[in-house]
Amino acid sequence: MGALDGRVAIITGAGRGIGREHALLFASEGAKVVVNDLGGDIDGTGEDRAPAQLVVDEIREMGGEAVANVDSVADWEGAQRLVNTAIETFGDLHVLVNNAGILRDRVLVNMTEAEWDAVMAVHLKGHFCPTRFAAAYWREQVKAGKEVKAAIVNTSSGAGLLGNFGQTNYGAAKAGIAAFTIICAMELARYGVRANAIAPLARTRLTLQTPGMDQVVAEPEDASRFDVWNPANVSPLVAYLSTEGCPFNGGVFHVAGTEVGLFQGWTLGDVVRSDDRWTVGALQAEAPKLLEGRPEVASAGTLLDQFTTEFLTRQGALPG
Ligand SMILES: NC(=O)c1ccc[n+]([C@@H]2O[C@H](COP(=O)([O-])OP(=O)(O)OC[C@H]3O[C@@H](n4cnc5c(N)ncnc54)[C@H](O)[C@@H]3O)[C@@H](O)[C@H]2O)c1
16 A cells, blocks of 8 residues: 555656656555656756656556656646646546755856746746646635645745845745745635645755755665655655645755755744834934844855755765
């Protein structure tokens, strides 16, 4: 018995990296999987049907059920076709894992409009489009009197939740995905749909490009040592969040190595108050109190670097 027996799942960007691991684990847990991947380069250019088809072949070889889809998640009609592929091939849809992603890192002052737009399209619109059509399908099911127990798992990033140098486009999209998830969780609960997001850390072609991560993603020299950066470490949480009875809704999870945790999101910190409307002069006197004991957010060392170093220290995996 698998934890996902009878579930039909779409996994976007499942031809490589973390998404491929999701697809293999979902199939081994009994899910029928739509393996979506347009097979592009890291920056989103190019197309290749092979990565999605190879994962489908792997799943079939191990006795599982899978079908490939090579539409772009950022394409409105493509996203409709993707959702229809699940329903037409496997008769239903229970899980949508939005995972596809690209990078176009550049410091803000040099970033081009195309670099901004491409990253927003694949990540932010690429989460919206498939979710929109999946949610419409689930609402129809409810209206037709069926009980829906569906799950959406989105892919955010520490780069968005904490900030990372050189990634205004990617970080803004990933923070947007966290907000998108929380609002999906609010809107879709009435249809029996839960929405959560993960912020993973793993060795893929993307992290080899990410500032600060490229130094620490190597495989352990001793093969018997636990591989903290293996992308397969991320997938069990995603499968768990996709199970029928999972209680989580609206969570944003840290997942990497042997760790799973919940981010606490934006919380209101210290507050200064005045007796009446603030004046600029009064704020000049009082507002700096809000800075007391706070880390210097604007410093050049990025918060994601710091987070990653702390994670590695907990895992006992800092190199040398
Ligand atoms: N690797 C990490 O440590 C890390 C950290 C935080 C977030 N993430 C996120 O995890 C997700 C997976 O990334 P990865 O590290 O496995 O990278 P990856 O490059 O190995 O995999 C991403 C896949 O998405 C596909 N893709 C890109 N654009 C697409 C589109 N428009 N439509 C369909 N498929 C498309 C690519 O072809 C690729 O196979 C991404 O959203 C990434 O931002 C990764």
